[in-house]
Amino acid sequence: MKKLLFAALFAATFSLTAVAADGGKKYDDSKSISYYVLNQFNADFSDAENVVWTVTPTTQKADFTVDGVKKTAFYSLNGAYLGLTEQVAYKQIPASAKKEIADTYKDYTVGQVIKYETPEQDSAIYLNNAITQSETVDYFVDLKKGDSEVLVRVSARGSVYFFRQIK
Numbered sequence: 001m002k003k004l005l006f007a008a009l010f011a012a013t014f015s016l017t018a019v020a021a022d023g024g025k026k027y028d029d030s031k032s033i034s035y036y037v038l039n040q041f042n043a044d045f046s047d048a049e050n051v052v053w054t055v056t057p058t059t060q061k062a063d064f065t066v067d068g069v070k071k072t073a074f075y076s077l078n079g080a081y082l083g084l085t086e087q088v089a090y091k092q093i094p095a096s097a098k099k100e101i102a103d104t105y106k107d108y109t110v111g112q113v114i115k116y117e118t119p120e121q122d123s124a125i126y127l128n129n130a131i132t133q134s135e136t137v138d139y140f141v142d143l144k145k146g147d148s149e150v151l152v153r154v155s156a157r158g159s160v161y162f163f164r165q166i167k
Contacts, residue, residue: 033060036079044081045073083118093139094158101141101152101160108150111142142166 033053037060041048048064048071055061059082060075074082090098090110101110116138139154140163149166 034075034077034079037075040075040079040081041073045071081119083116085114085116088113088115088139090141093141093154094156096158097139097154097160100158101143101154104160105143105145105150105152108143108145108148111144111149113142114140116140 032055041051041062045062045064045066047066048062049066051062051064053060053062058077060077062073062075064071064073069086071084071086073084076082090113092115093113101108118136118138120136137156141152141154143150143152147167151163151166153161153163155161
């Protein structure tokens with residue numbers, strides 16, 4: 001009985017400590033955000049403000065701001081960190097990519113540019129029995145022309161790939 005009481009007291013103390021340590025971040029209790037994800041997010045983004053959590057059928061995501069910049073962190077349902085997005089200026093993509101977009105998508109207007117950073121530990125790939133680091137930053141550029149809208153992916157090295165037809 002003594003062990004059971006001690007275990008209950010320990011669990012209650014641990015729960016209160018975890019709730020108090022969130023720095024006043026707001027969580028929608030109707031959504032099931034993983035305890036592991038909350039702890040990982042708080043460790044990685046301790047300076048995050050205005051945190052709003054959303055759970056979809058495939059991800060847990062946190063929309064937040066850091067130093068006035070809006071960002072979104074994505075986690076899988078089992079708690080793995082998937083990446084971070086933020087809107088950036090078109091001038092931040094590599095010059096070679098801007099040239100290729102101008103040549104390939106003439107008369108298109110650049111809309112939003114989203115920077116997507118993936119975790120480095122997941123970026124190691126094998127090529128010819130050697131481990132190399134794949135790129136950990138991609139940009140997604142929205143391009144519009146009349147009724148047409150496309151999304152292209154730009155690698156950190158400046159390669160441009162068609163990603164998806166929007167309209």
